[in-house]
Structures are given as C-alpha cells and as structure tokens.
Amino acid sequence: MAHAPAKQFDELDPHGAAGHGQHASHVIVGPFTLRTVLALLLFFTVLTVGQAQLEVFLSHALDIEFPRWVNIVFCMGIAVVKALLVMGYFMQLKYDNPINSVVMAFTFLGLGLFLGFTALDLGGRGSVYEWKVNYQVPGGTKNTIDNAKKDFAKDRSIQEVDRIRAIIKHEHHEDHVVTSSPQRSRGKTGLSGALDAAAQDAHSHDTHGTPDTHDAKPEPAATPAAH
Amino acid sequence: MTTVDTSKSGGAHGGHGGHGHHGSYLEPRSSFLATIWDWATTVDHKKIGVMYLFAVLFLFFVAGVLALMVRTELLTPVRFVDGKVVGQELFSLFYPGEEATSVNKGNTVYNRIFTLHGAIMVFMVIVPSIPSSLGNFFLPLMIGAKDVAFPKLNLLSWYIYVIGSLFGIAAITQGGVETGWTFYTPYSSNTDFGQVTLMVLAAFILGFSSILTGLNFVVTVHKLRAPGMGWFDMPLFVWATYATAIIQVLATPVIGITLLLLCLERVFKIGIFDPALGGDPVLYQHFFWFYSHPVVYVMILPGMGIISDVLAVQSRKHIFGYKAIAFSSLGIAAVSFLVWGHHMFTSMGEIASVVFSGLTFLVAIPTAVKVFNWISTLYKGTIALNTPMLYVLIFLFLFSIGGLTGLPLATMSTDMHLHDTYFVVAHFHYVMMGGTIMALMAGLHHWWPKMFGRMYNEFGGMVGAILVFVGFNVTFFTQFFLGTQGMPRRYASYVTEFQTLHQISTVGSFILLLGFLVHLFVFIHSLMAGAKAPKNPWGGLTLEWVADSPPETHNFPHEPLVKNGPYDFESTVPPHWDPKDYPLENAGAHKH
Amino acid sequence: MSGSTDIQNFDTPGALLASMTDGFWHNLWFRAPAGTKNGEATDWMGMWLWWFCVAWFVVLMAIMFYFVIRYRRSRVGPVAPASSAHNTPIELAWTVIPSLFLVFMFFKGFWGYIDNIVAPAHATEIKVEAAKWSWRFIYPTGAESRSTKELGSAFQRVFYVPEGKPVQLRIKSADVMHALWIPDFRIKADALPNRYTTLWFESKPLPADAPKLNADVDPLIKTAAKEKFKFLDGVPYQDHWLFCAEYCGEAHSEMAATVRVVPADMYKKWLDAITDKSDLAPAEYGKTIYQAQCSSCHSVDEGKTNTGPNWTELWGNPSIPLAGGGTAVGDANYVRESVRDPAAKIHAGFPNSMTPFPAASLSDDQLEAIMAYMKYVSKFTTQEVKDEVMRVPATDAAPAK
C-alpha cells in the first residue's frame, strides 16, 4: 500500500474528482435543448401509438397479421429510446458525474437478471387450472369469472344479456380479429357458464368468438351422469 | 496510520486530537432528560450506532430465548401423551390461556415460536447487526470523516428500524405468526391464523431502514474519504461494508414489492401468487429469494470485513492479498444476485435448476479465497491470543464448516435428499451464527475499548468464547446428521429414532446460552468498573485508533491526512505509541 | 449400502473411498442403506463430498493452529518480521484448483438429478395427492390403499409398491405447497397446487432377512371381509418413511406415511384386492366420456385424422409438434392444459377451434379417466400399462407359501 499521496494531493479536491466531471453537475441545460427533447419525446409517442393502431387496423380491416413480437419489439424499442432521452437530458445524466450513470446501468442489469432467470423457470412449464376445481378448495377461492357470468345472467332474459353484451363488446377492436396465424391464437368463446350456454341457445351474434366451425359443435354437456 | 495534518491545524500533534475542544460523545448533558433528548434526536453516527447495537443485542436475546424453547420442545419425539401435549406448560408461559388440547394446537404454538425466532433473527438482528451498529460507528471513523454522508437520514433509518421492530413485536403479542419467516404462498396468503399481514408489514418497513443505511454508506465511502485515502488504502471492513451497502440498495426494493404484493394478496385477494386465481406460488419464491439470497451476503460480508481487520491488527501483519480480499467482496456481492434459485431446486423447472446449480458453485470460489488469505495472514505474524483473536479463530473454524457443507446443497443430486432438512438448518446456522455472530463478537471485543472507553475482562471474555464455541458445535453439528438421516425441518414432533441426536443438540443449546450470559456479565462489568482504555490498545493503524477512546463528538479535531496504508505494520509505528515499544528495526523493509 | 461391490460400478478414484462409504460412516451419515440404485449413486456422491469436506477442513485447520502456536506473540515479540503481503502464483493456484473440483461436483450432481427425475417409459404411474395433512396414493386401477401403521405420534397410511419395478410418482397438491420425501430413496419433490411434479424409483431387491407381513403389521390381513388379504400373510416386506418436507401448517410434522416394498407379484395381487370391481376401470370410464364429448373431433383409430389430433399418438409422445414451432411432451401437464386452456399449445396442422373445458364441465376425476383412456389407446405405452388401466387381473392366483 506504500504510495505517495502527497504528490498529486489537492486540498480542495481530495479524490481528484475534478477530472472525472464531478463539478459538471453545475452544467446548465438550456431551454432549446429541453424543447428539442420534448418534441422528440412527443414524436416518439405518436410513432408508437401509430404503429400499434396500424397493426390493429390492418388485422381488423385487411386481415393482415404481424407476428406478435413485431408489436412488442417496436413498443419496447421506442420506450427505451424515450427513457434514454429523459435520463440523458431531463435528468442530465449526459452531463453529470459518470458514477450516476453507472448506478443506473447496474440497476437495469439487476432488473434484467431478475426478469431473465425468473422467466427461465416459469417460462419453462405450463401451469394448470388445478385450483379451479369445484367451488371451495381449502385455501383456494371461487372461479371468479364463472360466478360473474352467473350473477349477471341470474335475473335477466337471454335477449337482454345478449343485447348488453353486443353493446359493451364493440369497443374491443382486437376481439374482432379472426385469424389462423399460429402466432396469434384466437379469442376463445366463454367458458360454459350459464351465460354462454344461454347465449349459445339464443344464436347470439358472437362475432368475437371462434367461427361457425365451433358454434356448430355441440356445447359440452354438463358432467355426464355418474355411472 | 500516523496522521500529521499539516494543511489546517499547523500543529504536529493535531492528529492526536481530543485535547478538549469537544468532550467525548458519551458525555451526559446537564440533566437526565436533556441527555435522553440529546440521544433521541442525535445525528451523530456514533450514538446511532450504539443505539442500534443495544437494540440488536436485546432482540438477539429475545430470539435466543425463542430458540431455546424450540430446542426444549424437541427433547421429546411424540408430543401427545395420554390426552395431553408434552411441554404445554412451557408454551403457556409464552401464550398464556391457550390450552393445547390437541396435537395440532400444540403444534401451532411450536410453529409460531420457530417462525418468530427466524423472523426476528433475520429481519431485526442479523441483517442490521454489523452494518448498522459497528458499521455506523466505525465506517466514518475508519475513513477519517466527521460523520456519514446524510446524518439526518441515518437517524431516520434508525427510527424506521424501531417502528418496524415494534410492528414485529406487535405481531408476536397479537397472536403471532406461524408461516415460517419465508412467508411462502399460498399458505401465507390464505392462512387466517395470526398476524401475518402485520409481520409482513414489519419486514417491509425494516427493508426501508436497510435501504437508507446502505445508500448512506455508499455515498459516504465515495465522497467522504479523508485526504490521501485512495480506494486501496481503505480498511477491508470499509470494503466489505461498501459491498454490503450495494447489495442492500439493489436487493431490498424487490422484497419491498414482494411483501407489498403479499399484503394486497391477503387484503384484496389479487391472486398474483394464488393459483386459485391464475397466479403462481413459485413466482413468490423467485421474488422472495431474489432479495433473501443476496441478503445472506448482507449478513456475512461485514463479518468477513471485521475478521480481515481484527486478524491483521491482532497479529500485527499486513493482511495477505489485500486486493484479492477486497475484490472477492465485490465478487461475492455480484454473484449473490445469480444464485437465488438454489433455494428452489425441488419446486423449479429442470432447466432453471441446472443453471442455478452451476452458478451456485461460483460463489464458493471467492469465499474460499478469503479463507485462504486469512489463514496465510497468520503466517509470520505475531499473534496475540486474546478474546477478539479467539473469536477470529472460532469464526474461521465454524465458517469453514458452514462453507464446506454448502457444497452438498449446491450439488443437485444430494440436495434432492437434503433440501428442507436439518442439514440445511445446521448449514445456515454455521454460516449465519458461526459466521456473522462470531464476527460480531470479535469486532465487539476488538472495538469495545474504542466505543466505550473501557477495557473488558480478558479472562471472562476467553471463558465466554470457549463456552460459546463448545455449545455451538454440540448444538448444530449433530443437526447435520439429523438431516442426512431423514429429519425434516420445522417438525414439532418426530419419529423416535432421532431422539438421541435431538437431545444432544438441546443440551448444547443451553451451553451456548451459558456462554452468552458470561459475555453479558463481562460487558456490564466493563461498563461499570472496566479499566480506562488507552487510545490504541491493540496497536492498530487504521484511523479509528487515532481518535480518542471514546471518540469526541466530531471524531477528529481536524481532518486527518492519510500517509500510509491500513496494514503497514512492518513500516509504521502505531499512533499514540512510543517507538521503543515498537522497535521497527527487526521488522525490516516492507516487501510487496 | 450393500457392500463396496456397488461402489465399483462408479468411476471412483480408488477403492479407499469404497471402504469409507461403507459401514460406520455411512450409517452415521444416512442411518440406513439406500433403497434404490439411484439412491446409492446419491449416497456415493454424499460420502464423496463428506470426505472431500473433511479433507479440506482438516488441512486448513491444521495449518491455522500450527501458525497460531508457531507465531504466538509471546514467542515472536511485539513486531512481526517482514514477510510478503501477497504471492500471485499461490493465489492463482488456490483459486483455480478448487474450481476444478467444483466442476466435477456440478456434473456428478447434475446427472444424479436427471437420473432421479426422468423415469423409464414402462414405469407404473401412481398419482400422489397431498392435502393438509395427509398423503393419497391413487393407483393405476383407480384404487387407494386402506392400510395404516403408527408413525411418529399418529396412525398414518401405508402404500404398497412393487419390488424391483420402476414406479413413477405424479405429485400434486390439493391446497398449499407440500413436499414428498422418501429419505431411504433419497428423493424429494414439492407438491404444487397448479402443476404436476414427478419422481421415480426402482426399489432394490428385498434383503434376505426382510421381515414378514402378519396381522399385527397390517391389520387388514385379518379384518378384511372374506379374508381377501390372507395371501399377504408371511410375505417379505421392507418399510420406508415418507415425510412432508415443505412447511404446510399445523400438522406439518404429522404429515407422514409409510412406503412398503413387497414382491412384484404380491403387489399386483394386493392391487387387485383393493380395487373395487363393481366400479368401471379408469380406461373404461374414460372411454364413456370420450364417446360423449371428444369423439366428434378426436379419433382413436391408427392413422385416422379428424378435426383434432389423433389420440393414438398423444400420450407418451416425446415430441408433439406445436404450431409456431417447438414441440411438447405428451404428459399429464400437457393434456390437462390442452383440455382446460386449448389455445395455450396448439398441435401443428390443426385449427385452434376447441372449446375449453373448465372444471365445471369436466371434473378432475373425469380428466384423470380420460388420461387413463389415452394411455390405453396410445401406441407409446406398453402392454403392462394398458393392462393396469384396464384392470387385467393378476395372472398367477397362487398365494405365497
């Protein structure tokens, strides 16, 4: 450990930090830069929204399907760019003491590890609806979505239910997507709660469900008679 | 580390400090109330460190009592003898008015007790033990700073710690928790027994305290080192605390969100960890261990730092492989984020298990390097056989066992057999207690004169140390065999084949208690009637030995100027020492 | 461990270890010899690690204590003589050499783990269900054991398993997490509420001096109607503990059972005896459900393709091609998922047009029955397995002795 600190030792700057931009935190970022950055951020926002809506439109109107990863990569890519802009200029990392950038870098590294390894495990296996068996499993809870259907259908006529469903559902553009693309499996028809059983009988215009091939198929009978 | 401050004081004796510009930090105020108020509102890192120390020691005692109850209960294998639960009398002391009329009711009491032992030990004792007490006290002293970077934040984190602990105590008294300190879902999210939510909140709050302390230390080390102290002139305790602080900052927020989600789970049944609603219970384990494995190193790294310093000072020898030790601290901190999966070999997918097993072996390397360095530091030193050194040797003995028994647990085929057994229990007690607590005892004796200005009784200390050593091994070494022979963890009763080993273990735990009582007596005696401590009783070179014993309020009269490394015993006369007591001529030149 | 001969099977460094892994040390470590071949491999690894640790520990401590005595201050004086503060070659050596050992441990442990979880194709599949706070073994014929034995502080179930035959355990939990551990077989796996985990074992031959069953060991022998279980009298057996190793609440420590190894033919007869003949065989029951609900889309005739995949190429199929790339294994987890949530994994070349069957419209028992039927029609399953699910009774009716 023998060394001679005295030679380059400076009273006011004991760690020689001046060279490493320690005092750069006094840099003033002018309004022009800030406005440019804001403009860029808004532009990217428009861009990412546009991309998503374009996909919806194409699949909806022209039945053109992109694989799902396109959407994800695009959105996340733009998000990262925006994040870098905010951190670099608004948060002034670009002019700041590099140590702060290092801190952030390690943070995102840790986040990546966390996500990566967890996904490595949980992505590797299919989980099942074991706990949705019968109604009250010890410690378990009810199959909420089936109950929701039943409760709603309880004292309403099938036509009424059907009408409201038609109104409510119209917002969901993606639901209309009908495709055979393997990357994008179709929205499923409802589980066989009272509601859907009823809706089936009433020949509901279930436009967002699976096509007629399925409607033709008999709804699964209730549990077969115990032998 | 002789400090001749030429720049400001102009006095060659400036470094010797404490000629009464300020009194010692322990000096009472005018009235008793004023003193209390002064301590309650202090921003002095030393006072905060001392308050942490006593809080930690108190909770350590509480958790120890719980542990003894667990051991006592395990004296007998079968808990239900002719309509009466064995040991019920003992438990009624703890939860009065609760009749264990059935095996299960008896078990709940047992389950509560081991849960609280674990929760208190982990969240309230071992995690804050060294960083918040000794770290708070000595980190600024060792780098020659007047205080930590953010003194007010430091006080805040102390009060958050107090509040968190109070929540924990409340959970204990309001019916307790019986989920095990890991709060595994779906059991913890669905059990309607006890105060799980309260205990989870306690852990959540304590996490904040841990974050703030860590953040404070990182900035302190970066910005407040004394003039001339480069990164590689820092004492190794500072390095270790620095690495620890980084883990605290990066890992603790994840347990924060985990426990938050668990609370939401219990209150609103949002079901993120609940298979009934499409969640996944193993996801909770990932969340939990992403924090709780790194935190194992939060517990042990500062201990390693203490050992490095005490070892070097007590054998007056330049620590062997300074950089190796410093970097292995950072290495361990880094690897600790990659290995959490080895707590889940039996519940994870196969691929993940294999990957994690491979990564787990990595952590063995820097740990082994440290041990080798410590042992070779003894070579050609001059070893003082006093209590701190004795505890260092005990640490090396127990920690080696703890480390080596980690290997069968990282090896997947054997872990399949040993997972969740007493082997695991023994393993982590050898690391956590044989490692961290022994290091704490070493550091406590080593720095006791500096902290309180009084010497402790050397003989008493030695006796206590030996009792602790014996008791510890009798208690926990038997548990290795219990585990391999087939005894699962967290069992209130067991098949009769295991009775002998369990009884030996229980006897050991009481020897352990005896040892710690001796220490308690020694400390109290020292505070009451200990001899006045010199400024530098062991001949250490680091900056804390420059300050008074106990240090004055602002640590040093003026900012010290560092002229040489922390372990240059061969070339430096310790501060406040007469050169004739330390004849350097037979030391010769200091080689590198 | 049955003698050092077994050790020779492993590529061990030296017969010295063989002697060390036997006798006193092994008994201190593992209390009893491993009940399975894989268990022996684990034992070998365990003992290897034990001696590895002992060796390192002894060496380290010897050096440490030597230094402490040799360089004590009363002998050396106040100041230590000059010595080097680091030595790169040494430091490199003690970093690299241990790493090599670690690599060896990793691979050995890795293969041992794989051996313990990958069951041979013809293994008998026993479904294990853990619930607070007891174990259920559901045998291929749909039957359950009725025997009990006192273990710890309570009477616990006894599960019969065949000697020398591979048995696969398909484990699930009905409530919280549990873990199945059979110490003598050195295997353990968590029981999860939303996923099947599997283990397998093949017990070693019963020792010559194995105890014999009698009315005291298994009261069923005398109590059961029409002396149905008489044939068990005098049958050699070996008992192994089964513990819950994942904390699961109040009676966690009472959640135990006994695994009883008996000769394979006796096991078959016992299974026959506990099975309720008046009840449909699982595969038969499955067939009725198939005809009612599945036959419109799925065919069970070789080579015939319908709207859905053909069931003869489903169960036990190691690589089912999936739409959008990748393959799946035709196991219980896959079948369950495909029934409950068909869109999750789509068989290549088939439309995603199947209606999901929630528990409300197809209970778990019915699902199990369908799986049994899938086994029966699959071309990937052995005759033995088909017989079990169709309950072809035990061949030799001659009682033991």
Place this chain on the structure above:
Amino acid sequence: MSTVNSTHEHQSSGGGVPYKKYKHAHHWRSQSEEFDAVKLGFWLFLATEVLLFGGIFCAYAIFRMMHPEAWKEGSSALDWRWGGLNTVVLLLSSYTMAASIFAVQTGQFARAKRNLLITLFCGCLFVAIKMTFEYIPKWSGFFFILDPSLATYKAAAVEGKTAFMGLFQYVEGYGGKRPGELFTHPFAKDPNVPMWWSVYYSGTALHALHVIIGMILIARVYIKLGKGHYGPTYYSGVEIAGLYWHLVDLIWIFLFPLLYLIH
C-alpha cells in the same frame, strides 16, 4: 477549482432577486461536494424505485407469458386514447420541471415558479384523468357524463342510475373489471383476465402514488423557492424534486406501451 471556490461565498447574483445564502453541513469540505453527494445518494434511491417497479414489470412479463389470451383481452379493454393523453401530460410536466430548474439556475425566479405551477397542474390532471376516465368506470361501471366514450354505451346506460349529483352515469355490464377475487365483469372470456386487472391496478396505483409523492415534493420546492431558499448557487432541492418527477415519467414511459399498446 474555480467552481468550488465560487460556491463558497454566495453573492446575490443572477436574476437580481435576493435569496438566502446557503451554508453546507459541517462534515462536508465544500458545498459542491455536498451537492454531488446528495445527487449520488438520490440516484441510488431512484435505483431502488426502479427495482421496486421491477417486481411489477416482472409479474407482467411472467403472466403475459403464462396467459397470453388473458393479456390480449385485458389490454384490449383499455382505451389507448386516455393512456396517450396521460403520456403527453406527463411529458409536458417533465419538460416544465426541467425548465424550472434552468430558471432557478439562471435566477429567473418568476419563470421558475410559473413552470413549477404548470408541473403541479399536470400532475393533478394526470391523477384526475386516471380516476375519472379509467379507474371509476372500469371498477364500478359509472361513467363521467362528459366522457366522450360514454356515447358508445348510451344504449346500455341505465336511466336514472347516476352518482355524485348526477355527474356519473351507470352503464350496465361495463364495470366490474377488478383485480383478482373482486372481479365481477360479466363478459370476460379468458378465466385469467382477473390476473391482468391485478397487475394493471397494482402497477398503475403504485405509479399514481409516486405521482402524488412527487407533487408533494414539488409543492415543497415551490414554497421554499418563494422564501428564497434557492438561487443560482444552490438548487439541490429543486434538482432532487426534478429527478424524482422525471423518474415518475420514466416509469410511465414503460407502463404505457405495456398496458395500452402491446396486444
């Protein structure tokens, strides 16, 4: 070292408005070192914030992987227009925050205050939009009467079923999109949709909480600025509040596409 020295004595330079001198804490060598340390400390704190949200992001990713259909259905139930509007609002506020820092640095206190006020307003706007147009309708089915998307559901609106002095109109069959067991929306299809709402609510609520904390910080800065605590030579407080506010923005920059755009 000129910078350091200049920060030692605080002249009332800049905008000509007088402001108090700042004396750095005794254990620092210079104000600039203290300032730098405070910044480092706060960045470390921001790191913990990022990792706190990391848990939510992780849950999102995992469950999207496990229940893709549920995620598709869930995200399609969100209206990107409100999300987009909120994004713009936050971006604007981030800009004004940065601008106010610039103003303080250059001693233009009036301008700084103006910008801080706009930032505060944007924060309130963000929370208001979230509550009125996202949380309340989805949770309870009550629409704000001025909500344009109400037109879509006119046919399903229940006459006379209103709340808050008729400010909110009930639409039948729309509400009940709640987390986990509270879920009561009748037209859901995938059984795991409740899980989506769990992630949505825990994520956005945690973020909204941070927005509110940020607003409190900014209000504090505004007041201290009025008392003349900050000036061209000392503005740590302003920068800290700014950093926190930008972090809030940063989180939303990721939450927005994840929740609204990815389908």
